[in-house]
Amino acid sequence: MSKFIFGVDLGGTTVKMGLFDAEGTVLDKWEIVTVTENNGSKILPDIADSILAKMAERNMDKADVIGVGIGVPGPVDAQGVIHKAANLGWGVFNVSETLSELVGLPVKSGNDANVAALGEMWKGGGQGYSNMVAVTLGTGVGGGIIIEGKVLAGATGSGGEIGHICVNENEEAVCGCGKKGCLEQYVSATGIARLANIRLAKDDMPSTLRDCAISAKSVFDAVKEGDALAIEVAEEFGECLGKACAMIACVVNPDVFVIGGGVSKAGPVLLDYIVKNYTPNVFHGSRDTKFALATLGNDAGIYGAAKLVLE
Amino acid sequence: MSKFIFGVDLGGTTVKMGLFDAEGTVLDKWEIVTVTENNGSKILPDIADSILAKMAERNMDKADVIGVGIGVPGPVDAQGVIHKAANLGWGVFNVSETLSELVGLPVKSGNDANVAALGEMWKGGGQGYSNMVAVTLGTGVGGGIIIEGKVLAGATGSGGEIGHICVNENEEAVCGCGKKGCLEQYVSATGIARLANIRLAKDDMPSTLRDCAISAKSVFDAVKEGDALAIEVAEEFGECLGKACAMIACVVNPDVFVIGGGVSKAGPVLLDYIVKNYTPNVFHGSRDTKFALATLGNDAGIYGAAKLVLE
Numbered sequence: 001m002s003k004f005i006f007g008v009d010l011g012g013t014t015v016k017m018g019l020f021d022a023e024g025t026v027l028d029k030w031e032i033v034t035v036t037e038n039n040g041s042k043i044l045p046d047i048a049d050s051i052l053a054k055m056a057e058r059n060m061d062k063a064d065v066i067g068v069g070i071g072v073p074g075p076v077d078a079q080g081v082i083h084k085a086a087n088l089g090w091g092v093f094n095v096s097e098t099l100s101e102l103v104g105l106p107v108k109s110g111n112d113a114n115v116a117a118l119g120e121m122w123k124g125g126g127q128g129y130s131n132m133v134a135v136t137l138g139t140g141v142g143g144g145i146i147i148e149g150k151v152l153a154g155a156t157g158s159g160g161e162i163g164h165i166c167v168n169e170n171e172e173a174v175c176g177c178g179k180k181g182c183l184e185q186y187v188s189a190t191g192i193a194r195l196a197n198i199r200l201a202k203d204d205m206p207s208t209l210r211d212c213a214i215s216a217k218s219v220f221d222a223v224k225e226g227d228a229l230a231i232e233v234a235e236e237f238g239e240c241l242g243k244a245c246a247m248i249a250c251v252v253n254p255d256v257f258v259i260g261g262g263v264s265k266a267g268p269v270l271l272d273y274i275v276k277n278y279t280p281n282v283f284h285g286s287r288d289t290k291f292a293l294a295t296l297g298n299d300a301g302i303y304g305a306a307k308l309v310l311e
Numbered sequence: 312m313s314k315f316i317f318g319v320d321l322g323g324t325t326v327k328m329g330l331f332d333a334e335g336t337v338l339d340k341w342e343i344v345t346v347t348e349n350n351g352s353k354i355l356p357d358i359a360d361s362i363l364a365k366m367a368e369r370n371m372d373k374a375d376v377i378g379v380g381i382g383v384p385g386p387v388d389a390q391g392v393i394h395k396a397a398n399l400g401w402g403v404f405n406v407s408e409t410l411s412e413l414v415g416l417p418v419k420s421g422n423d424a425n426v427a428a429l430g431e432m433w434k435g436g437g438q439g440y441s442n443m444v445a446v447t448l449g450t451g452v453g454g455g456i457i458i459e460g461k462v463l464a465g466a467t468g469s470g471g472e473i474g475h476i477c478v479n480e481n482e483e484a485v486c487g488c489g490k491k492g493c494l495e496q497y498v499s500a501t502g503i504a505r506l507a508n509i510r511l512a513k514d515d516m517p518s519t520l521r522d523c524a525i526s527a528k529s530v531f532d533a534v535k536e537g538d539a540l541a542i543e544v545a546e547e548f549g550e551c552l553g554k555a556c557a558m559i560a561c562v563v564n565p566d567v568f569v570i571g572g573g574v575s576k577a578g579p580v581l582l583d584y585i586v587k588n589y590t591p592n593v594f595h596g597s598r599d600t601k602f603a604l605a606t607l608g609n610d611a612g613i614y615g616a617a618k619l620v621l622e
Contacts, residue, residue, distance in 0.1 A: 075596055078459055083596075131466045145562065147463055148389055154564025155442045158596025165561045166554065166592060177594060243477065250476045251456065251562045253465025281477060283488060285386055285394075285469025 002063060005309045006051050006105075008070040009112065009301030010034065012087040015047055018302035019054060022066060022310065024123050028054070029302070039089035048102035067106035069305035070099060071115030075157025080109045083157050108308040112301055114151040114160055117144025119304030120258045124296040129255040133248055134294070135162065135241070137216075137263035140176070141184040141191075145252060150311060152252075162248060163188070167240045186240040189263050192216040196233045205229050220266035234273050242277025249278075249286035260294025268293065313374060316620045317362050317416075319381040320423065320612025321345065323398040326358055329613035330365060333377060333621065335434050339365070340613070350400035359413035378417035380616035381410060382426030386468025391420045394468050419619040423612055425462040425471055428455025430615030431569045435607040440566040444559055445605070446473065446552070448527075448574035451487070452495040452502075456563060461622060463563075473559060474499070478551045497551040500574050503527040507544045516540050531577035545584050553588025560589075560597035571605025579604065 004027075009016040012034060019028040032050050035042040051068060055061075072095055074085030080096030100107040110118070117126075117134030126132040130149045136142035141163030145152040152159040163184035164177050171181035173194075185191050193214045200209060207229035208222050222230035245257055257274075264270060271291045279287065296303055315338075320327040323345060330339040343361050346353040362379060366372075383406055385396030391407030411418040421429070428437075428445030437443040441460045447453035452474030456463040463470040474495035475488050482492035484505075496502050504525045511520060518540035523529050533541035556568055568585075575581060582602045590598065607614055 129466075143562075147458060152458055152563060154596075155440075155566040155600070156564060156596050158560075158564040158594060159562070161561050161564070161594050161596060164594040165558050179592065179594070247476050247558055248562055249469075250472050251454075251470070251559055252463060253467060253469040253472070255466040281490065283469060283472050283475040283490070285465075285467050285472060289466070 002066045004060060004065050005306040006054075006065065006068040007302035007304070007306030008047055008068060009115070009305055010043065010047070010070060010072050010088075011112070012036070012073060015043070015050075016298070016302050017047070017050060017054075018299070018306065020303075020306040024303065024306065026299070026302070029299070030054075034088070036087070036089055039091075040085075043088060044095070044099050044102055048099060051103050051105075062104060065105050067108065067309040068099065068103060069115070069308035070095065070107065070109045071112035071301045071305045072109055073112045076109050076111045076153060077155070077157045078153045080107075081157075082109075106309070108311070110151050110153065110304075110308055111144075111157055111160075113142035114144040114153065115304035115308060116260070116300035117146055117160070117258070117304065118151055118307050119296055119300035119302070120260065120294050121146050121149070122307045123303050124300060125258040125260070125292040125294045126256050129290075131252070131254045132256050132258060133160075133162070133245075133252065133254045134258045134260060135245070136261040136294075137188055137259065138261035139188060139190055141188045142261070145254075147252065151308075162244065165244050165247060167244050183240060183244045187237050187263075189216040189261075192219055192233065192237055192263065195236055196230070199229060199233050216263045217265070220269065223269060234269075238273025239277045242274045243281050245274065245278050246282040246286075249289055250283050253286050254289060256290040256292055258292050258294050260300065264293050313377045315371060315376050316617040317365075317376065317379040318613035318615070318617030319358055319379060320426070320616055321354065321358070321381060321383050321399075322423070323347070323384060326354070326361075327609070327613050328358070328361060329610070329617065331614075331617040335614065335617065337610070337613070340610070341365075345399070347398070347400055350402070351396075354399060355406075355410050355413055359410060362414050362416075373415060376416050378419065378620040379410065379414060380426070380619035381406065381418065381420045382423035382612045382616045383420055384423045387420050387422045387464065388466070388468045389464045391418075393420075417620070419622070421462050421464065421615075421619055422455075422468055422471075424453035425455040425464065426615035426619060427571070427611035428457055428471070428569070428615065429462055429618045430607055430611035430613070431571065431605050432457050432460070433618045434614050435611060436569040436571070436603040436605045437567050440601075442564070442566045443569060444471075444473070444556075444563065444565045444567075445569045445571060446556070447572040448499055448570065449572035450499060450501055452499045453572070456565075458563065462619075473555065476555050476558060478555055494551060494555045498548055498574075500527040500572075503530055503544065503548055503574065506547050507541070510540060510544050527574045528576070531580065534580060545580075549584025550588045553585045554592050556585065556589050557593040557597075560600055561594050564597050565600060567601040567603055569603050569605050571611065575604050
């Protein structure tokens, strides 16, 4: 009986890989380098070779493997077609079919942020729920939406691109996407540092932030020490993200928002600032939505990729 | 072989009912009165009686019927549990199970706006697509979201409550839901009339709207005649709805937005004002999303209810 699953999290520099049993216990984890030369043409062959090598090492038969799941850094639709992944040099093709032919196993694929969300629902901060929005606060802001246990991919694989919801009509600075006032400009790691620098330049208010390198981490460390200026920055962060979550809840009405990414290392204090601004701004039908921190860290992607296979 | 479906659209004053074949052709349509006395306790028995009477009239067996679908004016979760329907006097109970016991047939239920959206996808403005957001511009603003052909109900049946997305942080007037700046305050029939009255009071700019009763219809009639003041109101309408659709697209990335409700009788001009504000404000992955008018009118509910049974 088939009992193993491979979960693959394809990033721009490394490919994280995991071997799981069908209950979601990770049995082995390893990484290989992402070779992006020649439009990333070696990436999928390398992944297939690594899976086949692991199977040989463990004396596993193809019949022992339920399938391979893979999260990819670009928009992937419900059929497994990637609509361009600039980081990898990839154009438009069917990832699931291509990898399946190479490895000789069933393959399911999805966008990496959506797949990580699925991982958090399965074994992380969203465990026990089936309608979930994952908000990943890293260099940018990613999102992943799970509806009744399934990834919402969207028409062109752009479901859950919540970092580009407009939260400030009056913004002058331009987001990486070319628009102005995107959520990402305020609540990503970069965005929080930007808010702090703007606040510091505004006047001479004393703050421990004046004596250290500005980052999302230093801002929330200062918040925990009661630094008044840092608290103002956290309030602005919370207002932007809390209101954006209220809008998102009007659309998909999730059971839970799971907050992850590097910024989430600040811990529960982060949730306080979000919830405080979410509750008064949300439609009453979504007032009891839960907020939780992600718990799987960098492993969310391999867990979610494995779960894709079981969907 | 079973080949018939009953589609039921339960409203606060009448219950619309339809008999369909499995291909979605409507064979019969009729209405009964919604009796809301005694906390609406007669509503489901009346519907069951009407279905059984129709079956007797047509000499139909239970084996001929695939099932009954019903759209209900309140939040219904994926299990068929309604979480209160104030208009009907209903509390919390499982609509699908209750009606199924009464009528002796399989029953599926959903929120009326979501079910109408499903109808438009199946046989109306969203035909041929599987990821759709329906925007219903009536007295209020309703929404229905379909993902890969299925209604997005949400955790508590409040999925698609897009009328309560905040689009204006500075609004002073209070929405029916208790919040301020909700989409519904600008783009519903009532909202458009409100915008027109505010604009008329602002100065003495001449307008044909000064000589008629103000309504969404009179505003868009004046737009078609080139009335400059009415065009300003339409621009404001389009800005609010176009930007809201851009936010919604960042979340669910639909193939198509289908615009329905009484206001949509204004025709294609409505779409022009929406698209003009959608395109520059949306994340690039959703730039090619289509906009279409609803085509089923008041029958969308019975079509969608019938489709629920085939899901």
